[in-house]
């Protein structure tokens with residue numbers, strides 16, 4: 001893949017909120033997980049974990065916890081990506097909180113792009129009630145759910161969402 005291929009690949013991804021419900025192959029899930037495990041992490045401590053939810057009743061519960069967002073119920077798989085505070089804080093102390101959150105978001109980004117590479121659709125979902133997710137999935141205290149990544153096959157939006165001009169983000173040399 002050259003640099004133009006990469007840009008085309010990235011631009012071809014959109015968040016999808018309309019799913020057919022067709023189940024994922026186990027190989028798709030394995031591929032997504034293997035890709036995520038190549039993500040960088042602070043001190044290579046890989047302070048992230050993921051709960052893969054395919055059961056329909058559980059997805060209905062997750063969707064309710066995610067402020068009734070329908071795509072969480074309709075996508076055949078939801079990857080609940082979590083920060084693992086113990087793995088990071090046991091080494092980095094307080095700073096490990098930030099690192100674990102970063103590790104989890106990078107892992108989730110890799111999962112999202114892995115799904116795209118597999119011609120699957122996804123939607124990163126950050127609006128949810130954390131305590132409800134904890135309860136539904138029996139998460140231990142040191143595990144913080146960071147993102148619900150809905151994955152499946154669906155209908156992408158007709159037009160991609162526009163971005164700010166890149167110069168509005170970039171501050172050269174200093175602010």
Ligand SMILES: Cc1cc2nc3c(=O)[nH]c(=O)nc-3n(C[C@H](O)[C@H](O)[C@H](O)COP(=O)(O)O)c2cc1C
Pocket residue numbers: 013014015016017069123124125126127128160161
């Ligand atoms: C941290 C984060 C939280 C998000 N939360 C939600 C969400 O709760 N519901 C949703 O439908 N989309 C959510 N999104 C998806 C964004 O709306 C989407 O990425 C953005 O509008 C750009 O569109 P695109 O992904 O199609 O390029 C979230 C994305 C991120 C990175």
